[in-house]
Amino acid sequence: MxxxxxxxxxxxxxxxxxxxxxxxxxxxxxxxxxxxxxxxxxxxxxxxxxxxxxxxxxxxxxxxxxxxxxxxxxxxxxDGLAEILGVPEQPDDTTPETTTAKAPVPQLPEYMRKALAATDPLEGYRLANPHCSDLATRLVDAGLSTTSAFGLVERFRADVDEAVDRYAAELFFHMAGKPFIQSAREVGDRSDFETNVAIARLMTNRAAAELVDQALARHTEPPTV
Incomplete structure (x- = not known):
């Protein structure tokens, strides 16, 4: 055998x-x-x-x-599919009442509160979020306080998290989860699933980067004279 x-x-x-x-x-x-x-x-x-x-x-x-x-x-x-993909499982709380009750401005997470309490807040933030820290640093250089810069970045993060939570499960289910569920779940099927997960994550990440870039371009075009 x-x-x-x-x-x-x-x-x-x-x-x-x-x-x-x-x-x-x-x-x-x-x-x-x-x-x-x-x-x-x-x-x-x-x-x-x-x-x-x-x-x-x-x-x-x-x-x-x-x-x-x-x-x-x-x-x-x-780990389940959500954990493997890095997408937190969310309870089904998408009723109109819970949707409208969501706070528009999230509280700063623990690691950001620790960063703000550090001698060099931006360096403390950089350890956990290097690219977000670059953005926050630029905002501080532009005149915002460190707390305001962190808050703006975190609001941006919250919106990204919400978009990922809304679409990732369905995207990854069709590209990776569904084929595995319908398979015989043998050794080869498991390998295919691992590969499909990686491909789905890579393709979704690239598509998201492209969409964000296109959206940002619409807001940064120079005004017509």
């Missing part, structure tokens, strides 16, 4: 169309589980081969090793 196949590291690299050095690097970086060591030889199974093929597909699609490791670790923990 295929589930009983075993490979030495050389055989695994050859079957997976990669190199022994790559297999060792993936193991050292935490992407590939340890082999079953008997005597002085490590033996790899079908799960290792499937994981290695998944890593190769994700690398070919532009993902970095750190991102792949986080994705695979989330899957190994048994």
């Amino acid at each position: 295929i589930g009983n196949l075993e490979y030495t590291i050389d055989e695994l690299a050859r079957v997976a169309d990669t190199t022994v050095r790559s297999v060792r690097v993936y193991h050292e970086r935490g992407l590939l589980p340890s082999p079953d060591v008997r005597g002085r030889i490590g033996y790899y199974g079908v799960d290792h081969l499937s994981r290695l093929q998944t890593i190769s597909r994700l690398l070919n699609r532009g993902m970095k090793l750190n991102g792949i490791r986080e994705l695979l670790e989330a899957w190994d923990r048994g």
